Amino acid sequence: MATRHPAPGGPWRTRLAAWFGVDETWERVPDDPARARRTDAVLAAAFLVAGSLGVELLRSIDALGSSAGSYVWPHVAVAAGTLPLAWRRQRPLLVAVWLSAHFFVVGITLPSVAVSMPMQVVYFLGIFTGVAWARDRRAMLAVVTGIVLLMFGWLTWQLAVGSGVEEALGHAGTPLTRQGLFSPATAYVVYTLLVNVFYFGGAIIGGQAAWRAALHRDRLAAQAHTIEEQAAELQRRAVVEERLRIARELHDVVAHHVSVIGIQAAAARRTLRRDADVAEASLRSMEASSREAVTQMRALLGTLRSADEDAEPVPRAPEPRLADIGGLVEQTRGSGLDARCHVVEDAPGALDAVPGPLGLSLYRTVQEALSNVRRHSTARTAQVFVRVDRRPEPGFAHGYAEVEVLDDGRPRTGTSGTGLGLLGIRERLATHGGVGEIGPRVTGGYRVRVRMPLSEETP
Template sequence: MSDTLDPAEQAWQRPAATPANRRRDALGALVLFACMMPSSVLYRLAGAMGEPSPLWITVIWAAVMCAALVFRRRWPSITALVVAGVYIAGFELGVSELLFSQIVLFVAMYTVGAWVSDRRIVRFTLGAITGAMLIWLAIAMVTAVTDPNVSGDYNGFGTQTAMLAYFGIQVISNLLYFGGAAYFGTHAFRSARQRAELEYRTLQLERERERSAAQAVSLERVRIARELHDVVAHHVSVMGVQAGAARTVMDANPDAARASLANIEQNARTAIDELHHLVGTLRESDDDDASAGVSTINASQLSELVAESSAAGLPTTFEVHGEPRTLPGTVSLTLFRIAQEALTNVRKYAGSEATADVRLRYLDSAVELEVTNTGLVPVKPRKGGLGHRGMRERVTAVGGEISIGPRSRGGYLVRAQIPAADTPVSPEPSGASA
């Protein structure tokens, strides 16, 4: 079965017989031939066939019928037609075997229904064989009725009535015989198709599971990359600014230099703590433990982030508008990381004279974070930068929208709006500045 073929939606082709199938067919044909020889002898001894043909004709007849079964799965229709033709020819010649020859014919007709994928060919082949057999039976019946030597052998309630009853039984028996072969063959074909459909669905589910696993790994890698970028970029940029300030005032103002070095030390410790927390979360193997290890960083720490930004040499203000409420953990973390990345970019690119404003707005069904700054605006985006892409990915992951770009009156704007459930809780200060 082709991996891309859906048996339920397309014309299904039954797979070709395997070498093992062909070996079993050859063995079955040999067994049937071995059974037909003693059976024909018993029929000859019983005198059931009147004047039987010579034994060598029966041997050739049986050999041809059984040999055809070796190819029954490779050429089902041809095999069935050959078997049916040889069957009729043998009885016209007076062969003396009525049991295993009918089994051979049944198997050949069954194979047509079970192995031919084009059902029109099935109907044509089985119909042709059935029709030929019934015509042959009708001719035999007419011959018997018109032959005085044959009709004289029948007794009962009227000679003609007895003969008609006998041939009526023959017709019914043959119809049941041929109908049974067609029914069981068709049932076998449908069962094979259902198995193929099940295998196809199983394969599709397995592939879907593999794709889902690969996507989960990719998403996790992106999340890790975002977290590492946010942690490292923010704290390293702050340490760079503080180191530059310390170097500048080291001789003229040792106290200010020591304060800058202390800030560098504090940022280094904070960065290491966050990295340890991130690595510890990634090492959790149990789902419950992993979910419990979600970062504790949230929007309530925005005021601390603003104070840290001001201490690093970027004057920054923080305002909260609306009725504060509890935010989902992912939303809260996203807001903090966006503000962190935006302030980091201001320190990198806006120049030493820049200032920044952070505003957090609680709307009816969403929360909005806005970070604006004055100062220089890069003419072209920095190639290879991950900051903007990381912010967009974070907001998209929680179903929000973000706009990033220069302001018409100068400076830069980052505005993110994220849907958030309206769940009022412990209020925060309605406004703060740092």
């Protein structure tokens, strides 16, 4: 990045330099260089034709003065002044310097050609293009300053030393008499200066305004491109996060139901010979668990398929909420683990008011914790606590929802898992900005405790 230094000489110079963009590193180039070259070539040809036609018109009315008898040089002067326009956007400063020198030389040798309307437009366009398309803004400012000083210096010399005023104000050898507020000489000098100020000033200001407008458009386009890239990145992240969420859901659902089925299968095998009715009940429970697992996995896979624009939307089953934890604990009790659920609400209905995404994360946390108890622990009992408190406290300005799973067992050897379940719990904590405590208890057993903040909109 270029380092910018304030221009010396006071605030007005600093503002002037900033307006001309002398410290800008941005370079203006045509959007379609080939098309721009063709357009400039056509423009140069059009002004060549217009300038040559103007020369013939001037010759026809005997307005070329001493050069009226010459047929070649006025047309050569027009060609030398118009053809460089074909390179005006490729070499803007070089063309501006060339046309200014052309005006200076032709204005002395062939003044009628220099002041003709087509050539005056060409000179104006040369300065305008030099300011509007110069890539080096410091060089542009130096070139334009030199052009203006040269032209006004020449004009001042002509008015002060030459015979321009006397010739302009004479009428058949008789000086003009004063008729207005100013003397003829003063009015002529002031009028000539004002015309040139507006001529050169208009070209410079117009060119700079065009340059700044192009800079503004380019920055807006860059901002729009950045916003588009950011939107695409956010969309990509949203897809990744959704797939991670579904992966966690699949892990929790499969782990929970497979562990339940495994425990029930073992119980059915043990009781099959002793009590056929109990074995049949265990098999029915296994069947219900497997069906529920398949249903939830189909719903999650349907969500993955719905990300495809061409796929038909798949209806999703209602996701579990915080109030469904009681049913989850009852199902766990049916699989052989003596689990109890305790609900603590600061007011009736607080449990149902917890937002769905937050309640689902807490539900999956309890589901994963109970699955771990069954698979990796010798515990016979587990206590599940569900707490909702909307009173503010440090770190939870609008209250919290919390689940806690406690067991009384010890780790079972040879049953270490992949750690994906605990990773999913921690990812949910990070998503909702919650805090957690996961690990063995000092008094024995294991604790999984997760607290997540409620939002201000939670009723």
